[in-house]
Amino acid sequence: MKIIEIEDLSHRFSDGTIGLDSINLTIREGEFVVVGGQNGSGKTTLLRHLNGLLLPSAGIVRLAGIPVFKDLPRARQMVGMVFQDTDSQIVGETVYDEVAFGPENLCLKPNDIKRRVSGALKLVGLTHLANQRPNVLSGGEKRRLVIAGILAMEPRILAFDEPFSNLDYPGTIQVLKQILTLHRGGQTILIAVHNLQEVIAFADRLVLMKKGKVLRNGNPYELIEELEGFGIREPCPIRLEMEIQSWLS
């Protein structure tokens, strides 16, 4: 089933900058799609169209058949978005409150909120920190907390913007494992990165962007040769093999 359909999407910012230039892209439910491109290529702008944080200058984005602009709350509940800067998206004073923020916005009943929060915390393995303040968590834990906050809203698509930036090696592994677990559970995953090392081995599809355009869209291994032209470092095959093995063990 096609869960995301993007047709001729263009975005022009108020200062005239072209953010996106006639993008066409379809994503099936359960797919693991990586969007690659150097800084400024339009990845963040593209993700923000999925939940209507930005609205198109031209073209249309449909989620499971319904245009995003027709029902913004639905789009925001359907697409859980993890932003690049963790610190400025954690709004709760405790880990528990942070995860409860989304369900409270959905006007759920107290019991449902409790159930969803404990479920999400369990899924990311932060149950024991429920009463802690977010600023005492490590980088990897913070990012998992943000993911839990999104999961509690029960989205169908998870969109990550540079999920590994500013993370150390253990943090990267924690977050990657989390994403893989969610994908195995059937979630549709969309990841925007400027460095493919961590994720390319798991992607079903690689979408390469440059200057607001989607120029390549296909099997990641067939596109490896072309990465240099997009300002992306080619993942190192030896380290890749090793890391995949250690991550999956």
Added chain:
Amino acid sequence: MAELTVFGFKPGKSVIHRLDVRFKLIFLIVISLASLKASGMSLFLLTLVLVAVLSHAGLSLKPVMRALGYVFVLLFFIFVARALSTPGDPFIEFKFVSVSREGIQQGALVCWRFFIVVMIGLCFVSTTRPAEIKAATEWFLNPIPFIPEKRVATMMSLIMRFIPVILNQARETADAQRARGVENRKNPVYRLKKLGIPLMRRTFETAEKIAVAMEARCYSENRSDPELSANKRDWLALFMVICLCVFILVM
């Protein structure tokens, strides 16, 4: 901000933890006010009660006292100021400085009251979830017209959440400037400007990001109401607190 961590919620199952937050907020205000009028004897009683409550709530006294170091410094200055400025029987005289007996008494009393108010605040904060404090604020503001209570409550909790972040950013910016020798410039206005402007810019950028992240999670003013419920235990506690206050005032 490690010094401030005692002023935080400590999960527990004590009676104080389970009291309705609205009642606790009232107790906080009433007892603080009463203690401002209390005599030495009743302050002693109140201290005993507070120590009992603190230990019942699972807070050990030692780390609390250590964390209150700054408060003790402040209390010391209040004490000295009182002791020197109250006229009466001279207790110690040294040249033209004289400390009166009444001054010492007065100073000690004022410090003790102040200390008790701080302890009551500590009791409240460490046994109440921030989300509950927010809910109670919303509840008390609800009957007042022209105040958007939900918005105020959200703002309050965002401020609480982001003060440490902003302080951290301030420290980072200040360090970065010190690394480039800003201390060679003696003009405080210049230095304040150089620190303030980037810090403001960063704070606004952070605020923008928070707003977008909240929007992405469907934030609107129409959200689940917080759960507050009072039962017999809360009314009983209210009765006891009133008795305590009356006792304090008449003693």
